[in-house]
Amino acid sequence: MPLPVVQYGEPVLRKKGARIESVTPEVTRLIADMFETMRLERGVGLAAQQVGHALQLTVIDVRGVKDRPSQLWISGQPADAEAFMPLVLINPQVTPAGPPVKGPEGCLSFPEIYADIERPGEVDVTAWNDRGEPFTFRAGGLLARAVQHEVDHLNGILFIDRMDSTTRRELKPEIEALQAATRAAKASR
Numbered sequence: 789m790p791l792p793v794v795q796y797g798e799p800v801l802r803k804k805g806a807r808i809e810s811v812t813p814e815v816t817r818l819i820a821d822m823f824e825t826m827r828l829e830r831g832v833g834l835a836a837q838q839v840g841h842a843l844q845l846t847v848i849d850v851r852g853v854k855d856r857p858s859q860l861w862i863s864g865q866p867a868d869a870e871a872f873m874p875l876v877l878i879n880p881q882v883t884p885a886g887p888p889v890k891g892p893e894g895c896l897s898f899p900e901i902y903a904d905i906e907r908p909g910e911v912d913v914t915a916w917n918d919r920g921e922p923f924t925f926r927a928g929g930l931l932a933r934a935v936q937h938e939v940d941h942l943n944g945i946l947f948i949d950r951m952d953s954t955t956r957r958e959l960k961p962e963i964e965a966l967q968a969a970t971r972a973a974k975a976s977r
């Protein structure tokens with residue numbers, strides 16, 4: 789069942805996600821609903837906070853993006869990033885593994901707001917999969933960017949926090965308008 793995606797101004801987006809201690813049937817159902825929601829909204833990633841749950845859980849699928857390549861290494865060997873999708877990350881830990889690069893980002897919780905964000909170009913990731921089994925990989929390109937954007941969400945960090953000050957200043961009116969609209973919609977419910 790697709791879930792409503794919360795927008796900037798909803799307090800849950802600023803909450804650090806609780807660690808998931810076991811993959812219960814409720815977690816499994818939430819993962820399925822998050823995939824359905826992400827595909828409907830045409831996103832490459834979705835964090836639990838974006839559907840109202842402050843949990844260490846995100847789903848990612850970069851297969852739809854053809855113009856921005858992803859790289860993957862497993863146990864130090866290059867691997868097929870597309871075949872690695874879709875990806876469920878539970879309790880993920882991310883470590884930078886390359887120099888910072890700038891690239892375009894958007895966010896389903898910030899409709900029509902886009903900006904170039906600087907992040908490490910490669911990252912090492914440790915997480916649990918959807919069966920609660922630990923796994924590790926190194927990501928580059930779009931996959932590295934998507935992982936970092938989503939793992940930020942799990943810690944209450946948003947891409948506007950990563951914008952440089954000029955971009956942030958330029959986008960301030962749109963960001964504030966979105967926040968006000970979200971709060972007004974909430975107040976009228």
Ligand code: ZN
Nearest residue numbers: 894895896897
């Ligand atoms: Zn986002």
